[in-house]
Every structure is written in C-alpha cells, then in structure tokens.
Amino acid sequence: MHSLFTLFILSSLISSITHACFITTQWDVFVMSNIEDDFVAHIKSGDDDLGNHTIPFNGNYNWSFCDRVDGRTLFYAYFWWGSKYQSLALFDDELRGPCFVTERGYHQQCYWLVTPDGFFVSGYNRTFSSNYWTFKAHWG
C-alpha cells in the first residue's frame, strides 16, 4: 500500500515535469490576425468563458487547456469584424486532425489564422501563402 502510494506520487511528479496535464494532452490555441483592422473574439467552452478580446493586425490571443479525459473538449467562438460576423468551433474532436503533430506528444499547438477571406487552421504557424492552412469558414 505504502509503495503503491509512493509510486503514484513519483509518477505524478514525473508527469508534471514532462507536461502539465497528467494523463491528457495540453493544448495551446492561438488566434492570429491577418486583418489590417481590429476584430473582436469571444471564446467559450461549456465550463469557461474567456470573454471578449480585441485582436489587432498581426496580434494574437492564446490560451491553454488540458484535454478532457473523454476527449470531448469543445471551445467555440463568436467573431465580429466591422459589420461582419461568424461563429465556429476553435477546438473539438474534428479539429484534432489538422492541429495534431505526432512529434509533439502530450503538448500540442493549434493555430488559427483570421483573414479577410475567412478562418484557417493548422498545427504549424506558417506564413499564409503556404498550403499548410485548412480553410474552415468565410465571414458570415
């Protein structure tokens, strides 16, 4: 019993050193602007309301979370740019696909690029001209 407990403490310690989420993946999500104007993003999940954030040209808003044990993490957002509006999921089971990079293991990054043409997602922060961005939605 004692040694089991010690083993548990030890493995928790090792785990917290290698990544912050114990048994699930830590995700960092970046919402980057490629629009030469401010826009507003309101990001939410079932548990968290990250509030309204104004994102300037070439700026980004980012946050991190631990994936749910059942994998059913969902973050979605409302966007306003002048008279334009859109709402879409920024992280869910489907978005693991374009975001997941095997070599990163338990600490992953998901990049969103917001442009005048719409919303693009990638596991890599690359320049927009490359083919690495997956188109997700136009402005409404």
Ligand SMILES: *[C@@H]1O[C@H](CO)[C@@H](O)[C@H](O)[C@H]1NC(C)=O
């Ligand atoms: C967030 O910003 C939008 C657009 O400017 C506005 O309509 C909305 O009321 C704001 N929401 C909050 C909670 O401030």
Ligand SMILES: *[C@@H]1O[C@H](CO)[C@@H](O)[C@H](O)[C@H]1NC(C)=O
């Ligand atoms: C993430 O956002 C913080 C502010 O919340 C900022 O200081 C930091 O530079 C951002 N990270 C990157 C990689 O831009």
Ligand SMILES: *[C@@H]1O[C@H](CO)[C@@H](O)[C@H](O)[C@H]1NC(C)=O
């Ligand atoms: C993305 O890459 C650009 C160009 O290298 C860099 O200026 C920017 O800070 C990066 N953004 C994030 C969120 O890492």
